[in-house]
Structure formats: C-alpha cells, structure tokens
Amino acid sequence: MTKILAFSGSTRRGSFNQAMVEAAAKGAEEAGAQVTVINLADYPMPIFSEDLEAELGMPEHALAFKKLLLEHDGFLIASPEYNSSYPAVLKNAIDWASRMAEGEKPLQAYKGKAVGIMASSPGALGGLRVLSVLRMLLGNIGMVVAPNQKAIGKAHALVDENGVVVDEKTLTQLKALGAETAELTKKLTA
Ligand SMILES: Cc1cc2nc3c(=O)[nH]c(=O)nc-3n(C[C@H](O)[C@H](O)[C@H](O)COP(=O)(O)O)c2cc1C
Numbered sequence: 001m002t003k004i005l006a007f008s009g010s011t012r013r014g015s016f017n018q019a020m021v022e023a024a025a026k027g028a029e030e031a032g033a034q035v036t037v038i039n040l041a042d043y044p045m046p047i048f049s050e051d052l053e054a055e056l057g058m059p060e061h062a063l064a065f066k067k068l069l070l071e072h073d074g075f076l077i078a079s080p081e082y083n084s085s086y087p088a089v090l091k092n093a094i095d096w097a098s099r100m101a102e103g104e105k106p107l108q109a110y111k112g113k114a115v116g117i118m119a120s121s122p123g124a125l126g127g128l129r130v131l132s133v134l135r136m137l138l139g140n141i142g143m144v145v146a147p148n149q150k151a152i153g154k155a156h157a158l159v160d161e162n163g164v165v166v167d168e169k170t171l172t173q174l175k176a177l178g179a180e181t182a183e184l185t186k187k188l189t190a
Helices: 016-030 050-056 060-071 088-097 128-140 168-189
Strands: 003-008 034-037 074-079 114-120 150-152
Touching: 003 016, 003 060, 003 168, 016 034, 016 074, 016 114, 016 150, 016 168, 060 088, 074 128, 074 168, 114 128, 114 168, 150 168
Parallel strands: 003 034, 003 074, 074 114, 114 150
Antiparallel strands: none
C-alpha cells in the first residue's frame, strides 16, 4: 500500500498549517493511501551544525524523523510563510534528514518520491510566496512535487478551536491535493 507521511512546518499549538495538512491527509486516505500524520513539535532538533554532528552524531529526534521519511513513499507538507520563505524549523528538519548514513544513497529519504505542498496564513495570500521556494528546495533534493498546490488565506476563519478545517470548500480543495499526491506517489512506486 502507498505510504504517505504528512506534516507541517509549524510547531505552534493550534497551527493552521497543521490543520490544513491533516485535511489533505484525509484526501490521501480516501484515495487509498496509508497516511501517517506527525507534528514536528514532537521532534525537537538542535540547529544543524557539522561540528555537532561530528561530535555527537545524529540527534535522537532527527534520526526518528529521518526514519519516518525513509519508511514512507511520499509526503504532504504544509508550510507557514515566514518573511516570504519557509520557517527554520522545517528547513532544519529537512537538512538533518538529508545527511547520509553508511550504506545509504545520497538523499535517500527524498529522491524520486512524490510530495504535495500547501501553505496557510491569516493573511489574504495564504503564504503563496513560500510555495515557490519550497517547490524549488524539494525539487533540488530530488523530489517530484505535485503540479497543483494550495495557498489558503484567512485561515483563522476556516479552522475551528480544535484545529480542524471546518470550511467545506477548503476541505474539498485540500482533500483533492491529498488525493492527487497519493495518485502521484502510487505511479512513482509502481
Ligand atoms: C517570523 C514570522 C514571519 C512571518 N511572515 C509572514 C509572511 O511573510 N507572510 C504571511 O502570510 N504570514 C507571515 N507570518 C504570519 C504567519 O502566517 C502566521 O503566524 C501563521 O499562523 C503561521 O502558521 P501556523 O499557524 O501554521 O503556525 C509570519 C509570522 C512570523 C512569526
């Protein structure tokens, strides 16, 4: 079965992006994928440093995150837009998991896998600008980024106090992106 890992680039309690990626995950599930949703808040990692890596090796949570990436065929990622780019916490996690262990191929956690991307913000544009840089980053580490993407603005009006997307139109759009990512993942792993 196609396995998809879903996470956001936010560790904020009540994150809109976490809510969005969970909605997209439902679409991937309905399309037949087995989806694991994680929250990066559960995987706190030090800021990557080659000196730290040389002295202490891969930190426990970085190792656990990378293992999850390796175990899944494709990803769904919702990223906040911080000053028109992705938050450091997301890039840091991606960087740690890009490190090659003995016996691994370069970028093994990423290469050739599908990824669906979305962004969300309380602002009108929904973090649209982060999607181009995130698409470029993921493409550069060998991922196949789904052609469609979604930027969801005015997020505070679309998510309830439990962090669930309650706006039907948004839910439909995100589920479609999740389903498309599941289909793409299936094709790439066939
Ligand atoms: C450092 C920082 C920079 C931000 N820059 C932007 C921005 O460029 N564009 C935008 O739409 N929102 C920006 N925001 C607001 C975020 O969209 C907002 O905090 C959002 O809720 C973050 O996503 P989350 O709810 O998933 O944590 C910024 C927030 C922070 C803390």
